[in-house]
Amino acid sequence: MELEFLGTGAGSPAKQRNVTSIALKLLAERNEVWLFDVGEATQHQILQTTIRPRKITKIFITHLHGDHLFGLPGLLSSRSFQGGDEPLTIYGPEGVQDFVRTALRVSETRLSYPLSFVTVQPGTILDDQTFTVVADLLDHRIKSYGYRIVEKPHPGVLLVDKLQADHIPAGPIYAKLKAGEKVILSDGRQIDGHNYITEAQPGRIVTILGDTRQTASIMALAQDADVLVHESTFGKNEAKLAKQYYHSTNIQAAKLAQKANVQQLLLTHISARYVGRKIYELIQDAQSAFANTRVVSDFDIIDIPFKKRTAHEKISSIKES
Structure with missing residues (x-):
């Protein structure tokens, strides 16, 4: 299981950061890739990676602002041209289906694969043999969701x-x-x-949030996550601006990660004004509140390993005959 960041910028593309898109690569787990948001030019970013569009089977849209959405019609079209014929499902707030269907209709685009939509509501939106995905509302200017992706336990190993x-x-x-x-x-x-x-190996938990101010629902989404992906549009001295524009600061995200017992915090949705020393300060300030924090860049790949079990846990998991 890996996260690959295709875009880590906020609002509009910058020279060093494209707008938001994140790939959750589940190639070993189910031979699939799931995308979270598809900002403008996401398909161009994919060309710089090993990701194959035909492997993308699910797309989760956090909210309908353009920097999280405008790349969707182009990606869907290119997936047809590149041999994608497997069904694809788009999960997102009400309105995402209208946006996509209108773009495809006006451009007279015909897809080579079945396309379906799930209008997201708070609660469980996906539950199969390997994963459960839970969504909840955040606090942004428009309806915005966070997603908690929970891997089912892996069967125990024969001794x-x-x-x-x-x-x-x-x-x-x-x-x-x-x-x-x-x-x-x-x-x-x-x-x-x-x-x-041996006892079953607990699955991993990944939480990916859309744009948001700090709100109570984030805690349940983030609790005990192996990785929390949280926006960091503003720095520590800009809490008033963050609240005014319905965003979060790096310190707010770090304090949440600490309180929610998160293993690793990945900060994204970085404003173009944070470059050079300012990005270094963004990292340092966040790490002062939560040490295992990283400000991600475009094309960063983050491996998500299983939690290491202590010697005591390993011994106690072996049942005596």
């Missing part, structure tokens, strides 16, 4: 060394034990598969 130490012969019986079944060996012993499987 082959323990099986061999107990003189349990390899073969089809291992598959039954891995499934947690009870089996009777040729020597009459009854073996419970649960005694030879």
Whole structure:
């Protein structure tokens, strides 16, 4: 699981930062890429990466401001030209379907794949065998959402060394034990598969927020997240401006990350006025409130590993036979 930032700027494109788009790469987990927002020229940014548009199966729009949305019609069209024929679903606030359908109709664009829409409301918007996605309203000038992406637990690992130490012969019986079944060996012993499987590996949690002032719903979205992606349109001395324009400061995001027990904070939606020393100050100030903070740049790739388990946790997860 990786995050790749295709655009990290706020409002309008700048020389060093394009407008917002984030790819959640789930290639190992389900051979898919999910996009969060599609600012203008996102498809151009994708050309500089290894992402294949046909792998994009879901797009989540946080809100309908142009710097998060205007790249959508072009990307959808290019996906057809580049061999995309798998269905694609767009999740977003009311109005995103009208925007896309109008753009495709006026330009007489025909897509080579089925396109569907889900109008987002607070609550669970996706729940399948591998992931759950929860949305909630934020506080912006227009309706804006944050998304909490929760990976389902991974099944436990079969303890082959323990099986061999107990003189349990390899073969089809291992598959039954891995499934947690009870089996009777040729020597009459009854073996419970649960005694030879580690506990399930908890899945990872990624929270991606749209533009927002600080509001109560963010805490539930961010709680215990492995990664929190939070806007940082303003610096620490601009709290009044942030509130006036329905945005957040770097310090507000950092304090939230600390309070919500987040593992890593990634700041994005950076104003073009933050360059050189100012971007360094933006990072330092945020890290003073939450050490594991990073201000991301276009094309940064962030790996999201599983949480490391302590030696005690590893030992206690092995059930005694």
